[in-house]
Amino acid sequence: MFTKLLTFVVFISSVLFSLLITCEAAVILQYHHVSDTTPKSTSISPNQFERHLQYLTDHQFNVVPLPELVSALKSKQTLPDKTVAITFDDAYNDILLQAKPLLDKFGFPFTIFINPKLLSNNANHYLSWSQITALAKLPNQQVTLANHGLTHDSFARKPKNRTKDEWFEQQTQDLLLAEKLIAKHTGQTWRFFAYPYGEYTLELQTWLRENQFTAFTQQSGAVGLHTDLTIIPRFPASQPYDQLDSLKDKLYSLPLNISVINETINNKISETKTIARYNTISSVNFEVQTKDFYPKSLNCYVSGLGKQKIKWLSQERFSIEFSGPLPIGRVRSNCTAPSINNPERYYWFSQPWFILNTDGSWYPL
Structure with missing residues (x-):
């Protein structure tokens, strides 16, 4: 009973x-x-x-x-x-x-x-x-x-x-x-x-x-x-x-409750930035609050680089070490994962970066 x-x-x-x-x-x-x-x-x-x-x-x-x-x-x-x-x-x-x-x-x-x-x-x-x-x-x-x-x-x-x-x-x-x-x-x-x-x-x-x-x-x-x-x-x-x-x-x-913790810039941990010069951002750490997905089901894709390898640091945090320099221009990382309770629906989060030329000048609009 x-x-x-x-x-x-x-x-x-x-x-x-x-x-x-x-x-x-x-x-x-x-x-x-x-x-x-x-x-x-x-x-x-x-x-x-x-x-x-x-x-x-x-x-x-x-x-x-x-x-x-x-x-x-x-x-x-x-x-x-x-x-x-x-x-x-x-x-x-x-x-x-x-x-x-x-x-x-x-x-x-x-x-x-x-x-x-x-x-x-x-x-x-x-x-x-x-x-x-x-x-x-x-x-x-x-x-x-x-x-x-x-x-x-x-x-x-x-x-x-x-x-x-x-x-x-x-x-x-x-x-x-x-x-x-x-x-x-x-x-x-x-x-x-x-x-x-x-x-x-x-x-x-x-x-x-x-x-x-x-x-x-x-x-x-x-x-x-x-x-x-x-x-x-x-x-x-x-x-x-x-x-x-x-x-x-x-x-x-579905909205993925996630935030960017920091990025590695020139091999140093830095506060989160949306704007950076080419070949200065090498990795990023995320903290996740949403529990309704399996960590192994999370996939993240970056503009121009494709699918990235995810490393889980704890139950709430993971990192991405980019497979190459983020391309010059407007770059996005799209992370998605199917819901456990609604398998046909996906959590979705996107993080943008604006990557400048090596001399600090902006890319064309």
């Missing part, structure tokens, strides 16, 4: 744990152009975009406005399983012409991250302020307008002719000005910020946190209650990542 009771308790605990894991999971999709005629690297065709939306409908995903998702994260409230938010960067014309009619067809809310100065100067490519204002007045807050910087300049690339302090002050003041302009034209001020090119620094993260901004990156990964609100991941869903076979795994992914 006792054995049966114990088995039942274990079963119930497993089910409850499984439900907790899945209800904490959300995914944010990132798009740019919805068009057949724009650069493929930032585009998805209207037909393929409609397939994405149809898949979300057919499989009963919970598509919510981005503010609803962020509010739940901030208040540590669980979300319905399979929660998704749809975002667009740069406010291109085709979002209104091609994407919105399809989103309306399915009744899905969405977010546009805009650069106010570009809207004023490049009306042939971007939505106008009058169009943005009209979108903001739609009922039920179906369209969220948010901050992508005053222009589309990187917030990590300091010009050589500026001091670090004066440049940082100008960048943050421009970001605040962009927020004011968005509020003026739309009545919305969410203090959501998407990093241009996905590039950021630890100093900028600190400033954003202190000034109550929520920030979004371009590296992959699911979102959960432990996600850092200054580097919320989004899955790029434009080409070549627009195929449904690969998108399905991402939509069902």
